[in-house]
Amino acid sequence: LYDEIMILMTHMVEIYNSYKIDTRRLKNSLNNYSKWLTDIKHQYNRCRSMSFCQLEVFLRASIEDGSFVKIVKNEKLNEFLRVIITKGKRFNYVTRQLE
DSSP: OOHHHHHHHHHHHHHHHHTTOOOOHHHHHHHHHHHHHHHHHHHHHOTOOOOOOHHHHHHHHHHHSSTTTHHOOHHHHHHHHHHHHOOOOOTTTTTTOOO
């Protein structure tokens, strides 16, 4: 899940840029998430008793309860990801809509 979010956010920046849509907030969120993920993966790699499954559970819960906003600093993005996670929606790259 953690890498899938990174890929989705990266693709969204590229897609929205191609449509000349302002992506500054999304890029900032992507940078914040990338830094957080790098740091947390480093911690998980150093502690063999920790499983990346635990990271996924933490990430899923933080998106669902809204605390993911503290990482990405973007409420709209948190809500977008919450709908994807909790309702199984998919982001259509062509229409730029959730389906």
